[in-house]
Amino acid sequence: MQKKTYKIKAWGCAMNLSDSERIKAVMRAADFKENNIQPDVVILVACSIRQSAIDRLWWQIQINSQKPIDNRQGILKRPLIVLTGCVLETDKKKFEKLVDILIDIKKIEKLPVIINKKSEGVKIIKQLSNSATDYNYFHVSPVRDSKFSALVPIMTGCNNYCSYCAVPYTRGREYSRPAQKIIKEVENLVKNGYKEIILLGQNVNSYNGRLDSKSKIPDTKQIQNFKFKFQNDVITFSDLLRSLNALNGDFWIRFFTSHPKDLSDELIKTMKECDKVCKYINLPVQAGDNATLKKMNRKYSIQHYKKLIGKLRKSMPNIAISTDIIVGFPEETNKQFENSAKLFRDVKYDMAYIAQFSMRPGTAATKLKDNVRKEEKKHREKILTEILKKTAWQNNKKYIGKLAKILVEKKIKNGKYFGKTESYKHVMFNGKKNLIGKFIMVKISGMVSFGLKGKIINT
Ligand code: SF4
Numbered sequence: 001m002q003k004k005t006y007k008i009k010a011w012g013c014a015m016n017l018s019d020s021e022r023i024k025a026v027m028r029a030a031d032f033k034e035n036n037i038q039p040d041v042v043i044l045v046a047c048s049i050r051q052s053a054i055d056r057l058w059w060q061i062q063i064n065s066q067k068p069i070d071n072r073q074g075i076l077k078r079p080l081i082v083l084t085g086c087v088l089e090t091d092k093k094k095f096e097k098l099v100d101i102l103i104d105i106k107k108i109e110k111l112p113v114i115i116n117k118k119s120e121g122v123k124i125i126k127q128l129s130n131s132a133t134d135y136n137y138f139h140v141s142p143v144r145d146s147k148f149s150a151l152v153p154i155m156t157g158c159n160n161y162c163s164y165c166a167v168p169y170t171r172g173r174e175y176s177r178p179a180q181k182i183i184k185e186v187e188n189l190v191k192n193g194y195k196e197i198i199l200l201g202q203n204v205n206s207y208n209g210r211l212d213s214k215s216k217i218p219d220t221k222q223i224q225n226f227k228f229k230f231q232n233d234v235i236t237f238s239d240l241l242r243s244l245n246a247l248n249g250d251f252w253i254r255f256f257t258s259h260p261k262d263l264s265d266e267l268i269k270t271m272k273e274c275d276k277v278c279k280y281i282n283l284p285v286q287a288g289d290n291a292t293l294k295k296m297n298r299k300y301s302i303q304h305y306k307k308l309i310g311k312l313r314k315s316m317p318n319i320a321i322s323t324d325i326i327v328g329f330p331e332e333t334n335k336q337f338e339n340s341a342k343l344f345r346d347v348k349y350d351m352a353y354i355a356q357f358s359m360r361p362g363t364a365a366t367k368l369k370d371n372v373r374k375e376e377k378k379h380r381e382k383i384l385t386e387i388l389k390k391t392a393w394q395n396n397k398k399y400i401g402k403l404a405k406i407l408v409e410k411k412i413k414n415g416k417y418f419g420k421t422e423s424y425k426h427v428m429f430n431g432k433k434n435l436i437g438k439f440i441m442v443k444i445s446g447m448v449s450f451g452l453k454g455k456i457i458n459t
Pocket residue numbers: 158159160161162165166167168202203259
């Protein structure tokens with residue numbers, strides 16, 4: 001009998017990509033085969049961060065609803081459409097009429113059984129989560145897309161309720177995975193040659209790991225030698241970083257993403273002292289104006305944020321800093337936007353992810369007036385991008401003539417490779433042999449827009 005086939009289409013953040021790797025594992029274990037051309041099942045992993053992502057999801061549903069596939073018996077039918085990932089309640093109601101299966105990501109292990117039932121003609125099947133703490137899907141070992149860079153969720157959900165954000169409604173309250181499970185997973189990854197461990201969470205700074213009485217502490221000398229007690233102790237993000245840093249092997253640790261209100265002095269000290277922790281941080285500011293930050297429910301001031309930047313740079317002079325920022329938040333005046341532009345000039349970011357505000361149903365921001373015109377939002381985005389181009393260029397200049405260790409990520413064409421420094425700088429260089437997934441040394445010889453050019457020193 002021919003195997004049933006599936007395709008996954010995911011939008012949004014690294015957490016969604018990581019979830020997709022777990023979905024792949026579930027499907028593979030149930031004997032489904034990946035087929036991106038003519039699948040029997042299309043699994044859509046949604047992102048609700050912006051309306052544009054939801055619009056793209058809607059289009060995918062339309063395209064797949066009208067796409068007839070040959071079911072190998074000469075009968076044309078469309079693929080089964082599964083919707084999972086981050087979906088707001090209001091969107092769930094809209095989409096449940098359009099898709100065949102709507103399943104909470106936490107229940108993904110049940111998907112193959114549900115697909116088979118649905119293929120037998122069972123009508124609409126909804127599998128929404130009953131419990132906010134039902135996070136069993138983390139037990140699934142992912143089928144990783146990369147052989148050298150691993151996404152490792154350490155927590156999910158969020159308690160912060162920033163007024164523009166859908167995450168607390170789609171992913172629920174914060175849940176931290178038990179520390180030993182994370183350490184064991186990373187230990188295995190490193191043993192299997194992984195060079196980059198990317199710890200994921202909506203707010204990794206509030207990681208709050210406890211012991212899982214069922215799992216054993218990994219039996220490695222390094223961890224047993226650790227000063228802090230695992231038994232009955234709450235393990236902070238700092239503790240977790242230190243315990244991962246103590247594992248043997250040549251690898252980097254990165255993390256995404258941090259909330260400025262939870263970035264402690266202890267964490268800055270840990271970043272400085274742990275040689276495997278990359279000297280790079282994404283610290284989303286979201287707005288450069290205190291009144292706007294208040295409306296966003298961010299719970300810090302620009303003065304506090306700038307103090308953090310100062311501490312990070314004092315402690316790690318070569319650290320690279322990126323941010324996320326929203327332009328055109330409801331009622332944001334020109335003057336308030338000017339404060340964001342000023343912040344960009346003052347902080348001199350290496351990179352920034354600039355988003356035009358888009359209202360998400362059910363969030364607190366819906367009580368405000370989305371009164372900044374689309375054209376004005378575009379204009380504000382352009383202004384910040386221009387400042388960023390200049391500051392990133394100035395920051396990148398400092399690398400010229402210096403040696404940098406990079407992790408090679410992919411081959412482009414004509415013998416050109418692409419890799420990243422620990423400070424998350426993109427580097428292009430020429431290479432002859434296969435270098436993908438290896439650490440190499442390059443001498444930085446030039447710059448391209450937002451990136452660097454280099455020459456190999458050794459391989
Ligand atoms: S911290 Fe704010 S922006 Fe980040 S996931 Fe939580 S609610 Fe959303």
